[in-house]
Amino acid sequence: MKAALFFLVLLAVVLAARADVYLHNPRGSNNRCDENNNDRNTERLFNSQDNNAGGYAWAQPMTYYSGSELSFEWHNQHACGSNGNIKCNIVWQYACDDTIKDGTPADLTGDTQSNTCTTEITEANQDDTTVGRHEPFSFFDACNTRTRNENLFTADENPGDNTDAQHTRQNPGGNPTGFECQEERDYYPYWHPTFWRDIAVMTTNLTRCDWYADNSENKKGRNYCDDAQYNNEDSCSTGGANWLSNPSHGLKAPECVEAPWSRDNHLGSGVDGYMNTYNWTVPVLKASDSNICILRLRYNMSSADYDDFNIDAGSNGNASPVKDDPYISYGSMVLRLAIDTNQFGRTFEDRSYTFKIEKRPAKTVGAKIYNLNVRGKRGNIAQVRNCVEYDFVPQRLHGGIGDYVHIQWTGSNHNDRGNAGEGKNGWDRSNIVQLINNDLAANYIEDIKTQTMFKFESDAYRAAYIDQESTTTCKTLAQLEAANNDQSEDNCAKLNGEPTGYFNLGVFKLNKTQEIHYMSTRNNNFSNRSQKGVLIVRAITFRTLIIIIIAAAALGIGGAAGGIYLVSKRKGGFKGFRSTSSFGSRGSGGAAGAGAMSSGRSHGSHRSKGSKGSFGGSMI
Numbered sequence: 001m002k003a004a005l006f007f008l009v010l011l012a013v014v015l016a017a018r019a020d021v022y023l024h025n026p027r028g029s030n031n032r033c034d035e036n037n038n039d040r041n042t043e044r045l046f047n048s049q050d051n052n053a054g055g056y057a058w059a060q061p062m063t064y065y066s067g068s069e070l071s072f073e074w075h076n077q078h079a080c081g082s083n084g085n086i087k088c089n090i091v092w093q094y095a096c097d098d099t100i101k102d103g104t105p106a107d108l109t110g111d112t113q114s115n116t117c118t119t120e121i122t123e124a125n126q127d128d129t130t131v132g133r134h135e136p137f138s139f140f141d142a143c144n145t146r147t148r149n150e151n152l153f154t155a156d157e158n159p160g161d162n163t164d165a166q167h168t169r170q171n172p173g174g175n176p177t178g179f180e181c182q183e184e185r186d187y188y189p190y191w192h193p194t195f196w197r198d199i200a201v202m203t204t205n206l207t208r209c210d211w212y213a214d215n216s217e218n219k220k221g222r223n224y225c226d227d228a229q230y231n232n233e234d235s236c237s238t239g240g241a242n243w244l245s246n247p248s249h250g251l252k253a254p255e256c257v258e259a260p261w262s263r264d265n266h267l268g269s270g271v272d273g274y275m276n277t278y279n280w281t282v283p284v285l286k287a288s289d290s291n292i293c294i295l296r297l298r299y300n301m302s303s304a305d306y307d308d309f310n311i312d313a314g315s316n317g318n319a320s321p322v323k324d325d326p327y328i329s330y331g332s333m334v335l336r337l338a339i340d341t342n343q344f345g346r347t348f349e350d351r352s353y354t355f356k357i358e359k360r361p362a363k364t365v366g367a368k369i370y371n372l373n374v375r376g377k378r379g380n381i382a383q384v385r386n387c388v389e390y391d392f393v394p395q396r397l398h399g400g401i402g403d404y405v406h407i408q409w410t411g412s413n414h415n416d417r418g419n420a421g422e423g424k425n426g427w428d429r430s431n432i433v434q435l436i437n438n439d440l441a442a443n444y445i446e447d448i449k450t451q452t453m454f455k456f457e458s459d460a461y462r463a464a465y466i467d468q469e470s471t472t473t474c475k476t477l478a479q480l481e482a483a484n485n486d487q488s489e490d491n492c493a494k495l496n497g498e499p500t501g502y503f504n505l506g507v508f509k510l511n512k513t514q515e516i517h518y519m520s521t522r523n524n525n526f527s528n529r530s531q532k533g534v535l536i537v538r539a540i541t542f543r544t545l546i547i548i549i550i551a552a553a554a555l556g557i558g559g560a561a562g563g564i565y566l567v568s569k570r571k572g573g574f575k576g577f578r579s580t581s582s583f584g585s586r587g588s589g590g591a592a593g594a595g596a597m598s599s600g601r602s603h604g605s606h607r608s609k610g611s612k613g614s615f616g617g618s619m620i
Helices: 002-017 137-145 182-186 206-215 233-238 457-465 477-483 542-554 558-572
Strands: 021-025 062-065 069-076 078-080 087-096 197-203 222-225 243-246 255-258 262-264 276-281 292-302 327-330 333-336 346-351 355-358 369-375 391-393 396-400 404-409 503-509 514-519 532-538
Touching (some): 021 369, 069 078, 078 087, 078 292, 137 182, 182 346, 391 532
Parallel strands (some): 062 355, 197 255
Antiparallel strands (some): 069 276, 369 391, 404 503
């Protein structure tokens, strides 16, 4: 009976925990590729620990311009921010390398259920174009050779003595996933060289911001032993090898902000019910950099039952403050807690598909560029579980005269053929058409002759018909009415004539103040799903707004600056505040840490440095 009880409790913990962080824009893969089913086949590239139903099927890659603003949208199921239920950290990173690849489906149209690019990567098949790869094999090989950090807190889990760095508290069996290093996955910032570049750290403990900044690989180089089995300087020297240094990435420290509030056990509910958003300024790459990149999202939830930043191997085994499914005396009764120590302090992960970073067009130099994209997948709310239905990102975009908007989106041809939706089964498609009378509550569209979203009718035409006539002989109205076939690929009224799912309308300058309400005619299925967006153009540009704020602050005009800030926060969105402090930390070879986002023991005092805000045109 005891064994049966243990099994049921453990199963409940695992099922409750396996549905945790999902990236929606850019579209997160959750290890998918071209599976024509709602569940992914395997964790082929990285250890997500997320539910198999999550992730978006492969689609044609997107391209973002250097210096443009890209809105990240995601949800973490088990809460974060000032919620109070848990301590948490969210870390954003990216990597750019010519060896990064999604794995390319053999059937790009998705008309056959080939599952050709769902194969897990190995040393033998890593150069196969249909097989995806993120980390280089050298990174994986070094991790398999290197002794794990035995000073880490592992609770009462047993990763084994002197095993490699694939063995961690969360992965005590050392099971590899893709070319990822499990120790690096679980702990941030990691103490050996990686190819990941830091974007931002969102945390419930802002006193650690200086520590994250000082120890980010963006600014601080990493050491390693030329005999890969050794993980610290002492053992490397004792073994007769050389302890070497790898330079930093030479980038600015990651932004450190308060983790946004989210409700636990809900898919995406942030403040006021909106999806949580972070606005990333796409970097200008070095001349030596590859422009093929991926985005990485890691979410760590930690327990308050131990000090996750100061606990180490001295609290392992019988000394662990937490135990697997413990029996607890409560008066004359005994209760059993649902605790699995390899998940107590746990990291979840999602990654984007590949995208390209390109030099911005000459006409946009010195101006702000906002990216306007589409998120979501085909299906009703039950079928797309752990993902979302179609919508624009940002849903409400605020810009100023002189700013630019880059309009593009991508969609897959590899969705489950049984998923609900309009047009050809399994295909994602979108377009943009202004709503009649510019009324957001309307569901009919404004005539192309009287629309005001685009200066030229030819651009409005392209936004509506997504260049289908360049690849398809579209049926006439009489033919459409006679055939009444929403599955036909020459039914351009349903956007079936565009074969790839990717559409790039280009970069548009905002020329006049207005508020535009628009929708996608294919996906705005009233009472089932809504795909509508708002574009608000103000008279003042982003850069002018910042100049005014700085000038007002310099002149001591607190009221004026404060008034501008409130308007920007309400209408444009903001990334958050950064509150910093100063820490020392113990070195890498003997680093402490209970879970991802806390790899060093802190000591000493801290001091407050105040806070600063950053503004951006974003969903409100």
